[in-house]
Amino acid sequence: MSTAALCVIALLVICISSWIYKWRNPKCHGTLPPGSMGLPLIGETLQLIIPSYSLDVSPFIKYRLQRYGQVFRTSVAGRPVVVSADPEFNHFILQQEGRLVESWYLDLFAKVFKQGENRPDGAYIHKYVRNLALNHFGAESLKTKLLSQLEELVNTTLKTWSCQDSIEVKRTAATMAIQSGAKQMFSYDPEKSSVDLTEKYINFSKGLLAFPLNIPGTAYHRCLQDHKKALDVMLEILKERRGLADDDHGDVLHHIIQDMKTENFLTDEFVVQLMFGLLYVSFDSLSTTLTMAFKLLAENPFVFDELTAEHEAILKRRANPDSPITWEEYKSMTFTLYVINETLRLGSVAPGLLRRAKKDIQVNGYTIPAGWAVMVVSSALQLNPNTFENPLAFNPWRWKDLKVNDISKHFMPFGGGMKQCAGAEYSRVLLSTFFHVLVTKYRWKKIDGGDVVRSPMLKFRKPLRIKISEKHI
Numbered sequence: 001m002s003t004a005a006l007c008v009i010a011l012l013v014i015c016i017s018s019w020i021y022k023w024r025n026p027k028c029h030g031t032l033p034p035g036s037m038g039l040p041l042i043g044e045t046l047q048l049i050i051p052s053y054s055l056d057v058s059p060f061i062k063y064r065l066q067r068y069g070q071v072f073r074t075s076v077a078g079r080p081v082v083v084s085a086d087p088e089f090n091h092f093i094l095q096q097e098g099r100l101v102e103s104w105y106l107d108l109f110a111k112v113f114k115q116g117e118n119r120p121d122g123a124y125i126h127k128y129v130r131n132l133a134l135n136h137f138g139a140e141s142l143k144t145k146l147l148s149q150l151e152e153l154v155n156t157t158l159k160t161w162s163c164q165d166s167i168e169v170k171r172t173a174a175t176m177a178i179q180s181g182a183k184q185m186f187s188y189d190p191e192k193s194s195v196d197l198t199e200k201y202i203n204f205s206k207g208l209l210a211f212p213l214n215i216p217g218t219a220y221h222r223c224l225q226d227h228k229k230a231l232d233v234m235l236e237i238l239k240e241r242r243g244l245a246d247d248d249h250g251d252v253l254h255h256i257i258q259d260m261k262t263e264n265f266l267t268d269e270f271v272v273q274l275m276f277g278l279l280y281v282s283f284d285s286l287s288t289t290l291t292m293a294f295k296l297l298a299e300n301p302f303v304f305d306e307l308t309a310e311h312e313a314i315l316k317r318r319a320n321p322d323s324p325i326t327w328e329e330y331k332s333m334t335f336t337l338y339v340i341n342e343t344l345r346l347g348s349v350a351p352g353l354l355r356r357a358k359k360d361i362q363v364n365g366y367t368i369p370a371g372w373a374v375m376v377v378s379s380a381l382q383l384n385p386n387t388f389e390n391p392l393a394f395n396p397w398r399w400k401d402l403k404v405n406d407i408s409k410h411f412m413p414f415g416g417g418m419k420q421c422a423g424a425e426y427s428r429v430l431l432s433t434f435f436h437v438l439v440t441k442y443r444w445k446k447i448d449g450g451d452v453v454r455s456p457m458l459k460f461r462k463p464l465r466i467k468i469s470e471k472h473i
C-alpha cells in the first residue's frame with residue numbers, strides 16, 4: 001500500500017475517533033449527569049424502543065435509574081437528553097416554562113404541527129390557545145353545558161355498542177372521543193360528513209411514530225395523506241361557517257371566527273392546524289385511558305363492584321332515577337375519581353414530558369447544557385414504591401390515604417405548570433359520566449385482548465374486545 005493511501009487511512013481513523021470521542025463526551029460548562037450517549041447518530045434509540053410487556057416503567061429507564069441514580073444522560077433519535085425521575089427537580093422544571101425550558105416535540109410531530117418556526121409571538125399564541133381550550137372545555141363550561149351533552153353522547157354510544165356482537169374498545173372509544181371533541185370544536189355531525197375522521201386520526205397517530213419513509217404503502221405516507229384530508233374537511237367547514245351571515249353555533253370555531261377579525265396570527269392555515277391539534281391531543285389519551293380502565297376493571301372485579309355500588313347509591317338518592325347527572329352528583333363520585341386516578345397512574349401513555357433547556361440548568365451538582373432535551377419521567381414517579389405501595393397493583397382505595405404533597409409531586413398524568421392539560425377536568429367528567437351510564441344500565445364482559453406493550457409508548461398487543469348488553473333485557 002502506498003504511503004499516500006496509508007496517510008489517508010490514518011487521517012480517516014483520527015477523524016472518526018475524534019468524532020466518536022466528541023459524541024461520547026459532549027461539551028458542557030460543568031459536569032454532565034452520568035450515563036452514555038450510545039452509538040454515534042442513533043445514540044441509545046434502539047435500546048429505548050425494545051418492547052416490554054408490562055405496565056412497569058420501561059426497562060430502558062428502570063435499568064438506568066438503578067445504575068446512575070435519579071438523573072441520567074442519554075441520546076435518543078440523534079438528540080442529547082437528560083432524563084429525570086427526581087420529583088423536586090421535575091416539579092421545578094415544569095414551573096420553568098418559557099424561562100429555563102421550552103416545550104419540545106419529536107421532529108416529525110413538530111413538522112406536522114408546524115412548531116418548528118419558533119415564532120416570536122409563541123408565548124402570546126400559547127396563551128390564546130390555552131384560554132380558548134379552558135374556556136370551552138374547562139369547569140365552568142362543563143358545569144353549565146357540557147355535562148348534560150356528554151351524558152347524552154355516552155348514552156347514545158353505549159346503546160350503539162350494546163347492539164354489536166363485540167366491540168374493540170380503543171377504536172370505538174376513539175370514535176366517541178373524536179365525536180365529542182369535534183362537536184364542541186366545530187359542531188361536527190358525523191352523519192353529514194363523507195370523511196371518517198376517526199380513521200384519519202388513527203392512521204395519523206400510527207404514522208407519527210413510524211419510520212419517515214414517504215412512499216405509498218407506508219404508515220408515514222398514510223399519516224401525511226390522512227392529516228391533509230382531515231385538514232381539508234376542517235378548512236371546508238371553516239370557509240362555510242365564515243360565509244354565514246349569522247353564525248351562532250357557540251362552539252370553539254365560532255369563538256375563533258370572531259377573533260379572526262382582530263388577531264393577525266389566526267390565518268386559515270393556522271386555524272385548521274389548531275383544530276386538528278386540539279382534537280388530536282384529546283382523542284388518543286382519552287381512548288387509551290378508557291381501554292386501560294376496561295382492562296383493569298375486568299382483571300379486578302371487586303373494584304367494579306364498588307364502582308357500581310357508588311353509582312347505584314346515586315340513583316337511589318334521586319327523586320327520579322332517570323333524571324340527568326347533576327354537577328353535585330359528579331362531585332360526589334369519590335371512588336370513581338380514585339378509579340380514574342389509579343388508571344392514569346398505571347397507564348401513562350408516554351414515559352414522560354419533554355422540554356428543551358433554553359439555558360444551562362443545574363441539577364444535583366450536574367449541568368444540563370442549553371439546547372439539550374429534558375425528559376421528566378412521570379411514569380417512573382407514578383410507580384415509585386416509596387409513594388405507591390405495591391405500585392403495580394390496581395388499588396383505587398390507596399387514594400384515600402395519599403398525602404396532597406405526594407400526589408402533587410409524584411402524580412402528573414396531565415403534566416404540570418403552565419402547560420398543564422387544558423382538558424383534564426373535561427376528561428374526568430367524560431370518564432365519570434361514562435362509568436355512571438355503564439354500571440347503572442349495562443353489563444359487560446371481556447372477550448379477549450388488552451395485553452399491554454411499551455416501546456416505550458403504551459400500546460395494546462391485541463385490541464381489547466368486550467361484549468356489552470343492556471342490564472334489564
Ligand code: HEM
Pocket residue numbers: 103130133137278281282283285286289353354412413414415416418419420421422423424426427
Ligand atoms: C386522559 C386524557 C388526557 C391526558 C392523560 C392528557 C395529558 C396531557 C398532558 C400530559 C399534557 C401536558 C403536555 C406537556 O406538558 O408537554 C397535556 C396538554 C394538553 N392537553 Fe391533555 N390530556 C388528556 C385529554 C385532553 C383533552 C380531552 C383535551 C381537550 C379538550 C386536552 C387538551 C390539552 C391541551 C390543549 C394541552 C396543552 C396545554 C398547554 O400547552 O397549555 N387534553 N395533556
